[in-house]
Amino acid sequence: MDERMMLQALEEAGKALEEGEVPVGCVIEIDGTVIGRGHNEVEGRGLCTAHAEMIALAEASGAVGDWRLDGATAYVTVEPCYMCMGAFYLARVGKVVFGARQPRSGACGSAGDLCEKNLYGHDIEVKGGVLEEESVLLLQKFFARLRVEEKDRRDARAG
Helix, strand or coil, rough: HHHHHHHCCCHHHHHHCCCCCHHHHHEECCCEEEEEEEECHHHCCCCCCCCCCHHHHHHHHHCCCCCCCCCCCCEEECCEEEEEEHHHHHHHCCCEEEECCCCCCCCCCCECCCCCCHHHHHHCCCCCHHHHHHHHHHHHHHHHHHHHHHHHHHHHHHH
């Protein structure tokens, strides 16, 4: 089931890539049914909190009619940051599955570790590396495109 759900998260990440956003996608499920999905929309919304996870959490809460998402699993293409892991704790998500590690901001062991904190008296099971290669490839594609665009801008200025 982890790979099947992560494929859906990768589809969301692909949408972010098409929109020029950092390609991160998230789906949230309970009992095999997706109740929330999202992809990064930080640039499009002009909002620093418009991470894939936050958007998926809002949709999931709306779907169940409660902010408590007991028994839910979140599938994220990239290791969640502190903000998103904190939100997963607050929503009482039971498990987080992610693809690629995020050395700069990952809160599941890379830049820091919120996973062992038992925040708010709640534990979250965490599993990383699911479809990691596919997640990394999307990120590499995005950043390669950015480098080309930046080079084109420099060349245009140099004239």
